[in-house]
Amino acid sequence: MKCLHPYCPNGQGAASWDEVVDSPELKARKDDKPVLLAALKADFGALTSVPVAKALPVPNQALVSRLLHLCPCLFNQIDVPATAEAIVHLCEITLGTTINASNVYDAFLVQYPKKETFKFPPIEGCRIGGTVMEMLCSEVLENEGVPRMPLDEDGWPVWRSPGHMLLNESKMRALQALGDILIPCAPTNLLISVKTEAARERLLYSANSIEGIGFGFFKEAKEFWTKSRMLLFKRMGFTAIYLPDTTHEAIFAKLKADGDEVRAVNLNGTSLYRPLSIFGEDMRRVVGRSSFDL
Known part of the structure; x- marks a missing residue:
């Protein structure tokens, strides 16, 4: 699953926060970019096994939502309910590989409620467990050529x-x-x-x-x-x-x-x-x- 977080453990993130802030998908307004970039550089480095919540980088909630969508690793650093996509991504990081048919059950066990074994857990889990199951299936299809x-x-x-x-x-x-x-x-x-x-x-x-x-x-x-x-x-x-x-x-x-x-x-x-x-x-x-x- 795609993640632009420069410190994403899967090693495929953006080269820097500058690249993320300038991403057309983020749709950051010119006036928001300097504040957002400064906050990201100051507070959002490597993920931690015991997550510590950081302040929102900007007050613009819509912009933060787009940022979290592009950088799901941020759910390890920002205290908002994780999306199903983010849970799947954090499962992939824990497994150290993409999720496919041969390891999807292992991914399921990583996020299993009350027995979570995330390498870098979200601060707050996804509130709709069924959606996580759907995204696990979707991720399998994605990585199996569908x-x-x-x-x-x-x-x-x-x-x-x-x-x-x-x-x-x-x-x-x-x-x-x-x-x-x-x-x-x-x-x-x-x-x-x-x-x-x-x-x-x-x-x-x-x-x-x-x-x-x-x-x-x-x-x-x-x-x-x-x-x-x-x-x-x-x-x-x-x-x-x-x-x-x-x-x-x-x-x-x-x-x-x-x-x-x-x-x-x-x-x-x-x-x-x-x-x-x-x-x-x-x-x-x-x-x-x-x-x-x-």
């Missing part, structure tokens, strides 16, 4: 393939009841429903008989291995549900013991339950093409 679609000036996504769009932002919020992330695909677009650790009925009914994909950090294998649950997932339109590799292994150990492996298939005749580690490969294979290949 990038997030930009928004136009009116807030509509600019359709591109390969690409994905978030249904919780701007004009697409009206469709959020259908899912969290959309991937263009024939014969119907794929709608990804992102969950945390428990499926419950929330996952079951999120596909709404449209072609659904489940993505979550589910820890209870018993939620998935009953005959009725497998039938209901297929009835509700799920093509695949991606789970942590250990949960996936536990499900199939039980299904094998009961002789029910044949039931864990989708309408295409392929596996309904799949490990998170192959999520990126699967989405990359079908984006802009046919979901029959899932």
Whole structure:
């Protein structure tokens, strides 16, 4: 995830605060630039494992919001609620690499409430945990070759393939009841429903008989291995549900013991339950093409 903070531990930040302040994306007014630059140079150096809150560099809240968006590392130094994007970035810093399908569960554990293991934690966490889960999924797609679609000036996504769009932002919020992330695909677009650790009925009914994909950090294998649950997932339109590799292994150990492996298939005749580690490969294979290949 992009961060322009000159001291960003991922080593890909701006060369200096001067470059950040002059960034066209920041849209800093000429009168604000000297004050902002002086404050950033004076107070905002390297990140710390025990964060210490610094005063806002300028009173202009809109400018500070744009600055935080461009430099998510600043949530380690400024006492405002972290965005979901910032949490994902701080997870990446902790892992020391970008987030992909093979390590997204590790990233989830980094930010796990009350057991956080951030190398450089935010002063205040994100207040909407579900949005963090969606951004973790989005970041996986981004780094697996299915990038997030930009928004136009009116807030509509600019359709591109390969690409994905978030249904919780701007004009697409009206469709959020259908899912969290959309991937263009024939014969119907794929709608990804992102969950945390428990499926419950929330996952079951999120596909709404449209072609659904489940993505979550589910820890209870018993939620998935009953005959009725497998039938209901297929009835509700799920093509695949991606789970942590250990949960996936536990499900199939039980299904094998009961002789029910044949039931864990989708309408295409392929596996309904799949490990998170192959999520990126699967989405990359079908984006802009046919979901029959899932």
